[in-house]
Amino acid sequence: MKVKARLFDKxxxxxxxxxxxxxxxxxxxxxxxxxxxxxxxDGELYSLIYGSMISAGSLDPIEKKPLYNFWPGAIAYSIASIGCSFKCQNCQNWSISQANPTDDGKEGFYDLEGLKNRGMHLIELEPHQLVKKVVKSGAKTLAYTYNEPLIWHEWIIDTTNLLKKENIKTILVTNGYSTPEASQELINVGIDAANIDIKSMSDDFYKKICGVKSVQPVLNTAKLFKENGIHVEITNLIIPDLNDSKNDIEELSKWIFNNLGQNTPTHFSAYHPDFKTPSTKRTPLDVLDRAYNIAKNIGLNYVYVGNLPHNKGSNTYCPNCNHLIIGRRGYSFTNTNITKDKKCPNCGYDFNNDIIGNINR
Ligand code: SF4
Ligand code: SF4
Incomplete structure (x- = not known):
């Protein structure tokens, strides 16, 4: 759907x-x-994807986003559109993130036939129609995910406004490549949580692998969101030989510790070859294990490992006494050891600032 864009200069x-x-x-x-x-x-900028969604959405565990310290155990109504501001060589969702417009003016602006051939169809909704679907599903959170949500700016602003009225939380799963003015609009409308990918601390990586100039805008977005009360979790996909050195992990962990705080959940995630396969190897478990230990030793309290089973990296531990608070297998809980008022049953540590929302036991 075509609507006039926000935030452009003539x-x-x-x-x-x-x-x-x-x-x-x-x-x-x-x-x-x-x-x-x-x-x-004709000298005016338009968004071509307002309300244009790949299918009608799916119900995912919030842990799949991944968010581990925000409404643990909740269901996230997950939606996506097409397009992305990056061209990551490893993109697992390349068939939607790199979809091409046809602009034939008849069937809409996208190569609908091509999408259909890949088993996808695009539907068009108005904001109130989406909200109705989310309410009906019973989900208390809505996640913009799979392709890059920041480029869906106008739609997110309008839907978040309505979702707020229904007390449904809005989540962005994002590459973080925002501008201060776009971030401010998202803060103002009341985005609740974001999982932000910091793919590497190196501009060279962002240039070669993602096709953009620099990591700095991503770091700025993470800081701005955090300073303005949005719950932020960070994901780092570790790609063999590209961003997996001890130095890479230390630099990232120290930046998170110093700029977002030691209680920022940090997910190290395993890569598998996809799309243009920038590395032909899968991430070995010992590399993820090393990243987990480096981040913990630097002082990050909530470190997680994703895409591969790891003996500790799925669980949440008490930062004060190391008591197991939430045990997980895959996206499910194996146990929850936390009091009703969110305190550690062993030492009394208060989790109310570190784990947001109810724990769906
Ligand atoms: S890539 Fe970014 S700056 Fe360029 S048109 Fe898309 S949203 Fe705007
Ligand atoms: S930012 Fe995410 S969706 Fe976009 S190309 Fe990279 S991996 Fe794919």
């Missing part, structure tokens, strides 16, 4: 500059930005 000769993500594309008339979802029509 330049001379009917060019526009988009400020929704840190690519800040300058777009000529009849052209689209890097994400392929914003188009310049």
């Amino acid at each position: 330049l001379g000769e009917k060019k526009v500059k988009c400020h929704v993500c840190a690519n800040e594309c300058t777009i000529l008339p009849d052209n689209v930005g890097i994400c392929r979802t914003r188009k310049n029509f």
